[in-house]
Structure formats: C-alpha cells, structure tokens
Amino acid sequence: MQVWIEFASTYSYVAVERVEPLAREAGVTLEWRPFLLGPIFRDQGWNDSPFNLYPRKGAYMWRDMQRLCARHGLAFRKPSQFPRSGLTAARIALAMADDPRCGDFVRAVYRANFAEDRDIANWDVLVALLRDMGWDPDPIVERASSGAIREALKKQNARAVQLGLFGAPSFVADGELFWGQDRLEDAIAWAADGPPAGLRA
Amino acid sequence: MQVWIEFASTYSYVAVERVEPLAREAGVTLEWRPFLLGPIFRDQGWNDSPFNLYPRKGAYMWRDMQRLCARHGLAFRKPSQFPRSGLTAARIALAMADDPRCGDFVRAVYRANFAEDRDIANWDVLVALLRDMGWDPDPIVERASSGAIREALKKQNARAVQLGLFGAPSFVADGELFWGQDRLEDAIAWAADGPPAGLRA
Numbered sequence: 001m002q003v004w005i006e007f008a009s010t011y012s013y014v015a016v017e018r019v020e021p022l023a024r025e026a027g028v029t030l031e032w033r034p035f036l037l038g039p040i041f042r043d044q045g046w047n048d049s050p051f052n053l054y055p056r057k058g059a060y061m062w063r064d065m066q067r068l069c070a071r072h073g074l075a076f077r078k079p080s081q082f083p084r085s086g087l088t089a090a091r092i093a094l095a096m097a098d099d100p101r102c103g104d105f106v107r108a109v110y111r112a113n114f115a116e117d118r119d120i121a122n123w124d125v126l127v128a129l130l131r132d133m134g135w136d137p138d139p140i141v142e143r144a145s146s147g148a149i150r151e152a153l154k155k156q157n158a159r160a161v162q163l164g165l166f167g168a169p170s171f172v173a174d175g176e177l178f179w180g181q182d183r184l185e186d187a188i189a190w191a192a193d194g195p196p197a198g199l200r201a
Numbered sequence: 202m203q204v205w206i207e208f209a210s211t212y213s214y215v216a217v218e219r220v221e222p223l224a225r226e227a228g229v230t231l232e233w234r235p236f237l238l239g240p241i242f243r244d245q246g247w248n249d250s251p252f253n254l255y256p257r258k259g260a261y262m263w264r265d266m267q268r269l270c271a272r273h274g275l276a277f278r279k280p281s282q283f284p285r286s287g288l289t290a291a292r293i294a295l296a297m298a299d300d301p302r303c304g305d306f307v308r309a310v311y312r313a314n315f316a317e318d319r320d321i322a323n324w325d326v327l328v329a330l331l332r333d334m335g336w337d338p339d340p341i342v343e344r345a346s347s348g349a350i351r352e353a354l355k356k357q358n359a360r361a362v363q364l365g366l367f368g369a370p371s372f373v374a375d376g377e378l379f380w381g382q383d384r385l386e387d388a389i390a391w392a393a394d395g396p397p398a399g400l401r402a
Contacts, residue, residue, distance in 0.1 A: 044255055044257075054245055054367065056245075056365050056366075056367040057367050057368075059365060060365060060367065060378060060380055063378075064380070064384075066400070067387070067397075067400060070397060070399030070400050071387075071397060071399065073399075164257050164260060164261060165257075166255065166257040166258050166261065167258075177261060177264075179261055179265070180383075182381075182383040183265075186268070186272075196268075196271060196272060198271030198272065198274075199267070199268060199271050
C-alpha cells in the first residue's frame with residue numbers, strides 16, 4: 001500500500017504512528033510516498049494551509065488532533081509555527097525510500113514537528129534526527145540534495161496529481177484512493193483483501 | 202447530544218442513518234439541529250459546495266460515499282443535482298424539532314436526496330414524504346412556513362456560528378464539538394461518559 005505523506009500535515013502524524021503495526025498484522029507491505037501539498041493547494045487557489053485560511057476549521061483541527069493523539073497514546077504539542085515546510089524532509093525521505101529505516105525517519109520527523117515543536121524545515125534539525133538514530137547523515141544528505149532527488153520529487157508530485165490526491169495523508173491500495181487518517185483501516189483492509197463484498201463487480 | 206445537519210450534506214446522510222441505534226445503545230438523547238451551511242460557506246468566501254469548488258475533492262467524496270454506504274448497508278445513488286437547497290426541509294425539521302417523529306422525517310429527506318434522487322428543495326416532494334409517513338402535512342407545512350420558524354432558523358444558524366461549526370454533520374456533546382460522520386462514535390462516547398481518560402483535567 002502506498003502511504004502518501006506531507007511532513008507539514010498534522011493528521012499524517014497520527015497516520016504514520018499507526019500504520020506500520022496495522023499493516024504488519026494484515027500482511028500488507030508499505031511504500032512511503034513523500035510529496036508536497038503546497039503546489040497542489042496553490043492549484044486550488046490556496047497560498048497557505050486550509051487550516052490557516054479557514055480559522056474555524058483550524059481551531060477545530062487542533063482540538064481534534066489533541067483528542068486523536070490522546071486516544072492513540074501519542075505525544076502532542078501544538079507547533080509554534082504552522083505549517084512548516086516539508087520540502088527538505090521530503091527530499092531526505094525520498095532519498096531513503098528503499099531503505100528499511102525510512103519509516104523510522106518519517107516518524108522521527110513528525111514527532112519533531114508535532115510533539116517536540118522543532119523546526120523540521122531546517123537541515124540542521126533533520127541532520128540531528130539522523131544522527132540521533134545512529135546513522136551517518138553525510139551520504140543521506142548528499143543524496144537528498146542531489147538533482148536526481150529534486151527531479152524524483154517533482155515526478156512524485158506529478159504522480160500524486162495524476163492519482164487525484166488533494167490532501168494528506170492519503171493511501172492508495174490497488175489503485176483505490178483513500179484520504180485521511182480516518183480511512184487508514186479501510187485502506188489496509190482493501191490492500192489485504194480487495195474491495196469489500198458490497199463493492200465487488 | 203446535538204446533531205447538527207444540513208440537508209444538502211452528503212456525509213450527513215450516513216450519520217443520520219446511523220445515529221439513533223448508537224445513541225439508544227449508549228443511553229444518549231438526541232437533539233436535532235437543522236441548520237444551513239450556505240451562509241457559513243459564504244462567510245468563508247465559498248458560493249457553492251466545496252465538493253464542487255474543488256473537483257478533485259468532489260470526485261473523491263462521491264467514491265467515498267459509495268464505499269461508506271456499501272459498508273453500512275445504505276442505498277446510495279449520486280444525485281443528478283448537487284447540492285440541493287436544504288432550506289425548506291430545514292424549516293420543516295425545525296417545525297418538528299420537538300416531535301418524536303422528527304428523526305423519521307430527517308431520514309426520509311436524506312433518503313429522498315441521496316438514495317432516490319428526488320428534489321428535496323421542492324415543497325411538493327417534502328409534502329409527499331410527510332404524507333407517505335401517514336402524517337397530515339397541513340399543520341406541519343403551515344408551521345414550517347411561519348415567520349416564527351424563519352426567525353428560529355436564523356437563530357439556529359447564529360448559534361451554529363457561535364459554536365464554531367463549519368461543516369456538517371457536526372455533533373455537540375456537553376459543549377464539545379465533533380465534525381464529520383467519522384466522529385459519530387467519539388461524540389456519542391463523549392455524551393455518554395464525558396472526556397476520555399487522557400483528556401481529563
């Protein structure tokens with residue numbers, strides 16, 4: 001199952017913390033798909049997060065995040081800055097996409113942003129995260145900074161648009177799109193067993 | 202628990218079909234709160250449903266509705282017109298708010314709109330629904346057309362704004378706002394038992 005994440009996205013934090021145990025239990029393999037919502041939002045005429053553009057929705061979202069994190073036992077602190085650019089983290093995650101440690105990096109970035117209020121747009125913060133996990137950051141940073149990864153991220157975003165993505169997290173299971181961490185269980189069930197009975201041809 | 206519904210809202214259909222058995226089981230009493238999203242959307246700069254303004258989101262929503270209805274065993278047909286004005290139905294529902302049959306009327310309207318593709322903006326359609334349920338439509342229509350109900354609906358909408366509502370369905374349990382049919386179970390649990398352990402002061 002493809003897991004499409006934007007590091008600025010609040011609900012993606014809850015999803016990335018929950019997805020691996022659920023997938024393992026269902027025998028579903030995960031493919032991390034970091035992408036950027038900024039260009040997709042700009043296409044819709046938004047120059048900021050909808051949670052900032054629509055303050056009522058934003059106020060609700062922070063309370064909802066607090067409730068969701070409490071329910072799932074996740075640490076949560078409202079970041080002092082929102083949204084933080086996920087570009088650099090997306091480049092690193094893309095550079096690590098085939099590395100089995102990619103999920104660990106992804107979760108570390110979300111925790112830094114949404115539990116520790118650290119500036120994940122900053123290379124130094126991301127390098128510190130890599131180091132904290134006991135990895136040599138140099139080859140990862142070098143690859144993440146390369147033109148190849150820059151190009152790959154552009155292609156990834158083009159693919160996101162092609163798939164009809166408009167928010168994060170999103171999941172794609174056998175070509176079927178699911179949006180939102182609330183659909184995580186449904187997406188995994190689809191990836192494991194195909195469409196439910198009521199939707200089979 | 203307050204159940205805030207807009208008759209044009211797709212996901213409200215799923216919620217109104219599910220809410221009564223869940224509430225009964227939890228010992229939670231329901232208060233129907235019909236309101237109008239139009240004025241609230243216009244305040245945000247939208248002159249149409251966000252599902253029409255943002256076509257990617259709209260395309261996804263119709264597929265998601267199909268999946269949700271299949272899962273919950275609900276009939277579903279994509280309406281040939283969307284959104285349909287919920288104004289008249291909201292006036293009738295408000296006129297019936299203290300009537301124990303209000304839930305039956307509410308469900309009949311949603312089924313007409315989202316399972317039978319009937320024009321719920323039309324008085325005749327709504328009168329036919331009332332008649333189909335074996336009720337005398339005349340006193341209900343008279344009350345629903347009155348200035349008192351017109352005023353009451355304005356006040357209801359002002360209250361919705363005050364509560365921070367920005368979409369439908371929404372649920373308010375002891376002052377706590379929940380948005381979306383995906384939060385129905387959480388709202389009922391809150392209404393029955395108060396905040397979960399992790400959120401108690």
